[in-house]
Amino acid sequence: MPPRTMEQILKGRRSQPNQLIEVLQDIQENYGYISKEAMKAAADSLGVPLMEVYRVASFYKAFKLKPCGKNHLIMCMGTACHVRGARLLLEQAVSQFGVNPGEVTPDGLFSVEHVNCLGTCALGPIIRENGSYHHHMTPGKLRKLIESLRRQGTEDRQNVQVK
Ligand code: FES
CATH class of the missing domain: 3.40.30.10 (Glutaredoxin)
Known part of the structure; x- marks a missing residue:
């Protein structure tokens, strides 16, 4: 299955800060890591401060902030x-x-x-x-x-x- 775009991941979740972890999981699953750009898009869409998105993404070891090898x-x-x-x-x-x-x-x-x-x-x-x-x-x-x-x-x- 081709990876979903950020627009598809965020669709139907606008202004829903309680969706943050699910959105980060979807980003991780689709891109293999969570880039700065993806964090910014998630923050803007969900209405969560960028600092909070970064805090959550860096807290859980399951989330990668840098790309991995194949x-x-x-x-x-x-x-x-x-x-x-x-x-x-x-x-x-x-x-x-x-x-x-x-x-x-x-x-x-x-x-x-x-x-x-x-x-x-x-x-x-x-x-x-x-x-x-x-x-x-x-x-x-x-x-x-x-x-x-x-x-x-x-x-x-x-x-x-x-x-
Ligand atoms: S110490 Fe538990 S799996 Fe290695």
Whole structure:
């Protein structure tokens, strides 16, 4: 389904400040992050001060204020995952991508972030990738996952160029 425009997201919600979180969720879902422009449009439409929109958007970790890579890895650094080597996995991802958590690789393919718990502690170390959970991760499994995503990204790009 093609992403909805801001106009479509805000339609029927004008001057309804109580719709702020739903609007931010829709923006996040459609664009992958909440840009300054989107915050301004939401503030103007809902009748909420821009500062309040920013406060809410930056409070919830589920809302991203910067774009992510095509493949976004969320790595758990909670205690259960940490004692099973999660820190090494994060260092490996950062080294393979060549960017720090919160940044996007120059080709736009990857970004990584770390969180405190993904809620499946017994299966750690856990990595969430584009909505899929990978459990009992090891450096070898992570390397294969990244290689597979990189191959897929390259193929997608070639298919777009052929069309
Ligand atoms: S500590 Fe990693 S899933 Fe809970």
